[in-house]
Amino acid sequence: MSYKGAIPKGTRVAAELALGAGARGTALVAVTYANNSRGGGSRALPIPPGTTDHCEIPTSPNAKGMIRVLADLNDEADPATLTVYVDGTAVDTAQLSGDTTWVYAVS
């Protein structure tokens, strides 16, 4: 199930992808957000093999919304770990087995 749970409004959400050195090629991590005040935004970052990086996005303190995190791997067997942070605290982490998307409600 791609839905992971609720995140409080007004927090900063970061999606971090750690791609193993044995990966066949560059991966992509993206975080995209929209709220019911027509606000939102997206960030995306290529992740070369053997590196870890993240992209993050702030959420509005005044509107409900939803956030989607996407990890797009070069190959399904590429070793990768996806972690989502809310205001610096890890809320979800998993070793991936292929492309993965997680969804959060912002409430």
Added chain:
Amino acid sequence: MGVRRLVALVLALVTTGSARANAQDAAAGCRAALVSREVAANRIIDPCHELAVLVVAERTERHWVLPRDVQSTSAGAAAPAGSPAQAGAVPTILPTSFAATTLAAVAHDSGTSTIAAISLNPVMFLSSSTNPEEIARLSRLLDVTLFVPVDGLDANEDGRIDYAGARLRINITAGGQSRDLLQRLDTAIRNEMDLASLTEQVFLNSDDPGACADVLMAPDADPAAVKAQCGGPVNLRIDDASYAALRDAARTAREAADAKYLGLDLRLDTGDPSFGTADHPPGTSMLAGIGFGRRIAAGTGGASSGIRGRLGARYVSLRDTTLTDWQVDGGLAIEMSRLIDQQRLEMSIGLEFRMSGNRTSAEVLRTRYAEIRGGITVPIAGTTAVTLSLSAPIYGDVSPTLSVSGNWLQLLGALERP
């Protein structure tokens, strides 16, 4: 207060109270539906909004992720660049991801020889299966290649290895944002948020939000069943074409990052490149340069082409003499590749040169020459391939070469996987 005003006030209070009770009932129903779907109670804040987001997430998940059907093999093979066993023209400086080996049989004016090369990503030596993040943070995108002739390390029996070399490749290219991808992400999440807002209103007005959510998440939801369970029609139509375009944009952004590079090319050679079988004095040379590459037609598969180039400064000091020389060393090549059944066939052709001001000792210093180089790499299975390389001088006194090499890429890669 008049009777009419009193009645209006009572009606307003009753309506508000009734609405609040309905909202509370809906929230309780949404919360129960979330818990029944194994959402942790401590991760529920606004139940009907979150149940709506869950429904939209489940209905759209299969549009975001599909099984991978194309592999990219941009990582470099073990490349004894600048040696007689060099495979192709202007080898890439993209490091190998984990490990790679090459065994090359080389023919040139001085005779024949066999050169073995191994490339390792230093991350391997720091790897810890329990802390991959630390390893990834410590590593840069580089590899080290070592190569030696294997058919006679000391043919002239002077007590020294006749020829050996080392290469260091560092990729300093930084990834960038893809505007097309960001716009498509914005559009997709906006559409999903609109669907979630619509669905939340349905749940707030529904007698049984859980039953409504069940029918909305069914693969082929019957409109009559939706109307019956949700109290009215609900249209959660998904635009398949927009998601397909988004997946393509993500894949293009990822492939584009692999399609270009800029980095450092550092080389150290010791000995005599003719392996002691010709009258060339041995020496030590060091080269520091910049390498770049750009795939012109990067895509999700099929044919692609690009250019590769390098330029550097080389210092050579001959053993047993006082001869030293500073040289300019570089090259420019065109690469072409085609993906066939998930394996990449590659060809390259280009010009490589080395120049300095020393005309009288050009031959012993191996300078003041230009040559045409080309190569073709044929995949055998997975990341194993065979490369045929040729070089022919067009200026200066250097030997033509012919080499056949076998390349094994990421031989130890399976050890990295959790």
